[in-house]
Amino acid sequence: MSTNRHLIEQEELMAYLDGELPMDRATETLSHLDLCPECRALAADFRGISQELMAWAVEPPEVGISSEINAALDERLQKRETAKVSSPRLENRVMTNRWVWAGALAIVCVAVGLKLTLTSRNRNADRSPAYPSMASIEQYLMPDRNAEIAMARSAAPDSISHDAAVMVLGRQGYETAIEGKNGFVCVVERSWTSPFNSAQFWNPKVRTPACFNPAAARSILPLTIKRTEMVLAGWSKAQMIDSIKAGFDDKELAAPEPGAMCYMMSRAGYLNDAVGHFVPHLMFYFPPTDKSSWGADLPDSPVTLNPQFQGGPEPITEFVVPVGKWSDGTVAPVM
Amino acid sequence: MGILGLEGVSEFYRRGKAMNRKMVKTITLRTLALVTVLCAAQPGRAADAKTLYPSMAPLEQYLMERNAEIALARSAAPDSISRDAKVMVLGRQGYETAIEGKNGFVCLVDRAWMGSFENSPEFWNPKNRGPICFNPPAARSIVPITLLRTKLVLAGESKAEIKESMKTAIEKKELPVLEPGGIAYMMSRQGRLNDDAGHWLPHLMFYVPLTDAMTWGAGVPGSPVLLNPQFNGAPEPVTEFIIPVSEWSDGTPAPPDHL
Numbered sequence: 346m347s348t349n350r351h352l353i354e355q356e357e358l359m360a361y362l363d364g365e366l367p368m369d370r371a372t373e374t375l376s377h378l379d380l381c382p383e384c385r386a387l388a389a390d391f392r393g394i395s396q397e398l399m400a401w402a403v404e405p406p407e408v409g410i411s412s413e414i415n416a417a418l419d420e421r422l423q424k425r426e427t428a429k430v431s432s433p434r435l436e437n438r439v440m441t442n443r444w445v446w447a448g449a450l451a452i453v454c455v456a457v458g459l460k461l462t463l464t465s466r467n468r469n470a471d472r473s474p475a476y477p478s479m480a481s482i483e484q485y486l487m488p489d490r491n492a493e494i495a496m497a498r499s500a501a502p503d504s505i506s507h508d509a510a511v512m513v514l515g516r517q518g519y520e521t522a523i524e525g526k527n528g529f530v531c532v533v534e535r536s537w538t539s540p541f542n543s544a545q546f547w548n549p550k551v552r553t554p555a556c557f558n559p560a561a562a563r564s565i566l567p568l569t570i571k572r573t574e575m576v577l578a579g580w581s582k583a584q585m586i587d588s589i590k591a592g593f594d595d596k597e598l599a600a601p602e603p604g605a606m607c608y609m610m611s612r613a614g615y616l617n618d619a620v621g622h623f624v625p626h627l628m629f630y631f632p633p634t635d636k637s638s639w640g641a642d643l644p645d646s647p648v649t650l651n652p653q654f655q656g657g658p659e660p661i662t663e664f665v666v667p668v669g670k671w672s673d674g675t676v677a678p679v680m
Numbered sequence: 681m682g683i684l685g686l687e688g689v690s691e692f693y694r695r696g697k698a699m700n701r702k703m704v705k706t707i708t709l710r711t712l713a714l715v716t717v718l719c720a721a722q723p724g725r726a727a728d729a730k731t732l733y734p735s736m737a738p739l740e741q742y743l744m745e746r747n748a749e750i751a752l753a754r755s756a757a758p759d760s761i762s763r764d765a766k767v768m769v770l771g772r773q774g775y776e777t778a779i780e781g782k783n784g785f786v787c788l789v790d791r792a793w794m795g796s797f798e799n800s801p802e803f804w805n806p807k808n809r810g811p812i813c814f815n816p817p818a819a820r821s822i823v824p825i826t827l828l829r830t831k832l833v834l835a836g837e838s839k840a841e842i843k844e845s846m847k848t849a850i851e852k853k854e855l856p857v858l859e860p861g862g863i864a865y866m867m868s869r870q871g872r873l874n875d876d877a878g879h880w881l882p883h884l885m886f887y888v889p890l891t892d893a894m895t896w897g898a899g900v901p902g903s904p905v906l907l908n909p910q911f912n913g914a915p916e917p918v919t920e921f922i923i924p925v926s927e928w929s930d931g932t933p934a935p936p937d938h939l
Contacts, residue, residue, distance in 0.1 A: 502902030527894060560783050603860050606889045606896060609905075627904065629886075629922065631861050638816050639863060645758035647867075647884065647925040655863060666884060668904035669926055 355387070455673040467604055475618075476536070476547035479576065484549035485535050486514060494522050497531040500554035501608035502672050506531050509624045510555055518574045523533055528559030530566055537576045537615075538659055541586060545617040554611040555628075561605035565630050567598060601630035601661055610672035626667045634662040716740050733792070733804040736833065741806035742791050743770060750778050753787040756811035757865035758929050762787050765813055768823075784816030786823050789871075793833050794826060796909050797843040802874050804839075811868035818862035818887055823853055825916055847915035858918055862887035867929035882926040882934050890917045 487493040493513045498506035511527030512532045519532060526603055536543075545551060557566050571592065572668035573584045593596035610625035628651060636650040641664055651663040671677055729860070733790040749769040754762035766781030775788060790810030795803050804806060814823055828849060832842040849855055867882035885908065893899050893907040898921050912916040927933055 501897065502900065504900035504902055505897040529897065553842055558897065604891060604895060608897065625904075634861055638861065640757065640761040640785070640815065643760035644757060645760060645927065645929065645931050646880075647927065666923055668923065668924065669716065670902075670904065672902065 365628075405482070431593070441531075452462050453571065453593075476545060476549070479547050480549040482516060482577070486516070487533070487552075490522065493533055496552060496554050496611065496613050497533045497556070498554075499611040499613045499672050500531055501556035501610060502674075505529055505608065506672070510562075514573065518575070518577055519570050528562065530562040531534050531652040532566070532569065533614075534569055535576075537572050538653065539617070540652055540655070541582050543617075546582070548617060550615055551617055552613075552615045554609065554614045556608040558604070558606050558608075560602035561607050561630060564599050564602040564605050565607065565661075568661075571598065586658045593658070593660060598659075600632045605630040608672070610668065612671040612675070612677075613625070624667045625669075625671045626665050629664045629666070631662045633660050636662070636664075639664050690712075733802055733806075734802050735838070736836075737806040739772065739834070743772070744789070744809075746778065749789055752809060752811050752829040752868065752870055753789050753813075754811075755868035755870050755929055756787055757813035758787070758931075759869060759906070760866065761785055762813055764931070766819075770830070772834070774834055775827055783821060785813050786819040787811070788823070788826065790826065791830070791833075792844070792874075793829055793839075794910065795874075796912070796914065797839060798914050800908065805874065807872060808874055809872045811866065811871045812885075813865040815861070815865075817859035818864050821856045821859045821862055822864070822887055822918070825911075825918075828855065840897050843915060843935045850915055850917065855916075858887060858889055865929070867925065867927070869928040869930065871930070882928045883922050883924045886921045886923070888919050893919070893921075896921050 351434045354400075382622070440490040487496070490513055494511050496511070497511050498509070500506065505527070506529065508525060508527040509523075509529035509531045510521060511523040512519040512530060513522045514533065514535065532555060533553055534551075534553040536545050538553065539546050539551075567591070571589065572585060575588060580588070589598065607628040607630070609623075609628060612622050612625070614622045616623045639648050640646045641648040641650045647666055651665045653663050654661040655663075669677060702714065703901035707902050746769055748768050753767050753769070754765070756762065757765070761783070762773040762785065762843075764781060764783040765787045766777060767779040768786060769774040769778045770789065770791065790812055792800075792802055792805040794806040794810065797803070827848075829842060832845050837845060864885040864887075866885060869879050869882070871879045873880050888896075890913045896905050896907075897903045898905040898907040904923055905923075907921040908922050912920070918920075924934070
């Protein structure tokens with residue numbers, strides 16, 4: 346692509362993809378992309394690179410190996426300083442000696458091998474979850490009731506949550522803090538609404554503000570309340586799973602009502618250690634449905650399948666659609 | 681979204697922030713009020729549209745080159761969905777299958793007569809093209825509405841006659857009941873939804889049995905959910921919600937300020 350043949354520079358195209366171009370220039374770029382297959386291909390390449398970079402995660406170094414390496418480096422530095430004092434020209438001689446370079450390379454290889462071995466060993470140790478069991482109840486409670494009310498309401502725009510019922514977590518379970526007028530119910534969910542096999546299931550830092558529409562308040566919220574009651578009663582995961590299955594068998598728990606959906610547009614929430622407050626989104630609940638029927642998780646599809654209930658005891662399929670703004674009206678990053 | 685419904689929705693969306701929440705108590709009233717306000721505020725435009733499109737144009741003006749229509753229909757959804765979808769194109773006898781599908785989705789290009797019967801000055805606008813890909817439940821329960829309306833149009837019925845025929849078909853249960861989970865992709869940037877909105881914003885549409893818009897929080901300030909008045913019980917017993925998304929089907933970003 347060159348400026349002679351195209352209206353946009355490569356750098357501008359990258360800025361456009363990052364949403365950094367002024368609106369008028371972005372509009373021109375959009376129009377040009379519409380007409381230029383070459384630029385569209387380039388844009389697709391750039392997007393692919395960005396996505397790969399975003400997906401690339403650098404594994405943090407092991408604490409143990411870091412200290413070992415640091416100790417070894419310190420020791421070598423001390424020796425080097427000593428050698429400099431005793432023989433200032435020794436360093437130059439050493440640096441030109443290819444045998445020394447080969448030796449250094451061998452040391453590096455051994456160190457890398459050692460690190461990989463230890464990493465592999467430690468990975469097994471890492472598989473033990475960071476949150477193996479329930480923390481003390483105090484860590485899940487929010488001491489300031491008003492703060493929990495505000496956080497719950499932040500799940501949806503004020504025009505919805507202002508008139509919603511609000512429930513807060515107490516020592517006996519969720520309790521109604523504010524009666525609602527519009528059928529919506531807002532709560533701050535805790536980590537135990539995650540899948541039962543989630544490593545975050547007992548993460549006491551999780552705070553997930555959600556505002557359920559009336560249909561979801563009647564058919565999805567009872568699941569949150571039931572799980573919470575069982576957690577606070579000290580039940581094991583296996584007991585909870587059995588009880589939920591029995592609840593559906595006995596019709597104590599019901600399938601999602603048609604049109605059940607939920608707002609999760611809070612930027613104050615903390616969904617888990619991996620995603621923080623994630624992006625603002627809406628969720629839609631159905632009886633078990635193949636995700637392909639919504640085109641979920643396919644390339645460029647805005648719909649994703651939420652694994653919250655997938656494979657769990659609750660017979661529910663949950664789709665997620667990100668939206669452009671947080672509940673306070675500020676623009677959200679594109680997922 | 682329905683082509684005419686968009687006129688109201690897009691204007692509503694632009695004005696949403698400024699609307700006084702206390703001004704209307706229900707979305708039904710809100711929608712009616714909106715239309716009234718729009719017509720009152722811009723009488724020239726509504727009158728122009730009525731003048732411009734008072735009745736059906738010659739059929740040729742609604743037809744397209746077949747391959748272009750297939751491509752346009754597919755542009756409604758990401759390629760990962762539309763490439764395996766069934767594609768229907770408009771012919772002189774109605775919509776016909778141009779490409780058989782494999783994934784249960786059906787893509788086609790809506791024409792202007794899929795707009796609302798009640799408030800649609802562009803009901804006969806021959807320039808409108810609404811690319812749309814229906815998921816399997818919507819393909820089974822919404823596409824038949826499109827096919828029937830089109831059949832009535834091509835039979836030469838007037839707008840009022842089409843509305844009456846649709847009402848009769850619903851009463852006689854000649855149309856399928858709306859299935860749960862019906863949605864449609866409208867993410868084409870090549871579409872032309874009406875004279876004002878052009879291709880508007882990429883969005884998804886959700887079809888539910890007739891319900892109050894507030895059950896989804898639709899149309900209130902700050903909500904990403906909009907009510908499309910396309911059907912809304914007049915006469916089709918379907919409520920249609922719209923949620924704009926951040927990218928067009930080709931992966932390019934939509935204007936973020938408008939989402």
